[in-house]
Amino acid sequence: xxxxxxxxxxxxxxxxxxxxxxxxxxxxxxxxxxxxYTDTLGGGQGLASRADGxxxxxxxxxxxxxxxxxxxxxxxxxxxxxxxxxxxxQGADSATSKMYAVTTPSGKRYDYVHRLDxxxxxxxxxxxVSPDGQWLVSGEWGDQNRLQVFPAPLxxxxxxxxxxxxxxxxQISLDKPVRDIQGCDxxxxxxxxxxxxxxxxxxxxxxxxxxxxxxxxxLDGKPVTGTVTGLFGLEQKSVCTGTFEAEGxxxxxxxxxxxxxxxxxxxxxxxxxxYAYRQQ
Numbered sequence: 319x320x321x322x323x324x325x326x327x328x329x330x331x332x333x334x335x336x337x338x339x340x341x342x343x344x345x346x347x348x349x350x351x352x353x354x355y356t357d358t359l360g361g362g363q364g365l366a367s368r369a370d371g372x373x374x375x376x377x378x379x380x381x382x383x384x385x386x387x388x389x390x391x392x393x394x395x396x397x398x399x400x401x402x403x404x405x406x407x408q409g410a411d412s413a414t415s416k417m418y419a420v421t422t423p424s425g426k427r428y429d430y431v432h433r434l435d436x437x438x439x440x441x442x443x444x445x446x447v448s449p450d451g452q453w454l455v456s457g458e459w460g461d462q463n464r465l466q467v468f469p470a471p472l473x474x475x476x477x478x479x480x481x482x483x484x485x486x487x488x489q490i491s492l493d494k495p496v497r498d499i500q501g502c503d504x505x506x507x508x509x510x511x512x513x514x515x516x517x518x519x520x521x522x523x524x525x526x527x528x529x530x531x532x533x534x535x536x537l538d539g540k541p542v543t544g545t546v547t548g549l550f551g552l553e554q555k556s557v558c559t560g561t562f563e564a565e566g567x568x569x570x571x572x573x574x575x576x577x578x579x580x581x582x583x584x585x586x587x588x589x590x591x592x593y594a595y596r597q598q
Contacts, residue, residue: 348528348549348576348595355589362581362590364395364444364501364566366403371572374398376405385429390417395444395501395566399451402472406456408442416442418454418484420471428481430471435486438466444501444566446510447473453487453537455510457499465490465502465510465544467537488541496529496546497521501566505576507536511549513567513578524551526564528578552578553593558586565590 356362361375368374376396385407394406401423408416418430434440441459448455451473456466467487469476477484497516504510510531517525528551531544554562560583567578576595581587 346597349598350553350593351575351596352594354592354594356579356592358581358588358590362565362579363393365568365577365579365592366396366398366503367568367570367572367575367577368398369401369572371570373568373577374403376566381407382427385417385419389413392442394442395446395568397444397446397503397568399447399470400473404445404447404454404471406442406445408440411440413440416440418442418445418456418468418471422472428472430477430481430484432468432484432486443499446501446503448537449504449507449571450536453539455490455502455504455537457502457512459498461495461497462499463492463495465492465499465531467539469539487539490531490533490537491541491543492531492546493543494546495521499529500564501568501578502531503567503569505569505571508533510544511567511569511576513552513564515564517562522548524548526552526554526562526580528552528567528576552580553591554580554582556582556584556586556591558582558584560584 356375359379360377363376366374376393381393389409390407392408397404403421405419415431415433421427439458443457446455447470454468454470467489468484471477500513500515502510502512512529514527528549530547533544563581565579569576578593580591
């Protein structure tokens with residue numbers, strides 16, 4: 319994810335209109351059902367739904383001081399699985415590791431450090447956990463043909479019980495390239511929805527599209543190929559003009575609500591827009 323240098327100026331209200339553009343995907347369509355807002359510094363990097371339907375937001379202000387001191391200066395789009403909160407951290411561009419922090423339902427945090435494999439980028443844009451709680455999926459910035467897969471810390475018995483090192487399992491290879499993925503979340507055991515910050519229209523016809531990744535079977539730690547389909551472009555409307563940025567995405571299985579964040583341009587960037595969708 320890009321890092322934001324935001325000036326805390328007076329908030330100019332954002333305005334969002336319209337519904338998702340025509341989808342290229344077959345099957346049920348997503349309909350825009352609502353819009354809300356969260357402060358960007360405290361929630362503009364991502365969001366996750368709790369079992370009771372409330373939302374956890376993540377932003378740059380949420381990074382604990384002890385992790386900042388250790389050099390972890392960016393937190394990505396989080397996930398919640400079985401009451402455990404999973405956060406994706408990255409450090410400086412010169413870093414040789416990335417980190418996943420897991421906070422238990424009782425509030426105890428354990429840190430799992432992954433040393434970069436050859437060719438792996440330092441970016442750590444998001445964390446999402448498979449519905450069975452066994453596998454953590456993450457992603458890198460830029461043009462990619464894969465999503466990374468790790469044993470889910472704490473929930474997968476193959477991981478250390480109190481933090482430590484974390485090695486990759488079999489990755490998800492993608493049948494077509496994706497660009498600048500900011501977040502993904504599981505909709506089912508064999509389907510993810512991912513938010514892309516790509517506005518070029520060269521890989522998919524939509525600007526800043528939500529993408530669907532279909533798997534042939536639930537993750538089992540072995541390599542698998544996912545089929546990527548463009549769903550629709552996220553709304554990009556504001557009283558401010560300039561460059562928008564797609565951020566985190568969350569699917570709440572309890573309500574069937576899909577949410578995606580977009581940061582508007584200019585001084586409007588102080589507030590992140592959260593769009594909600596339901597399948598029809």
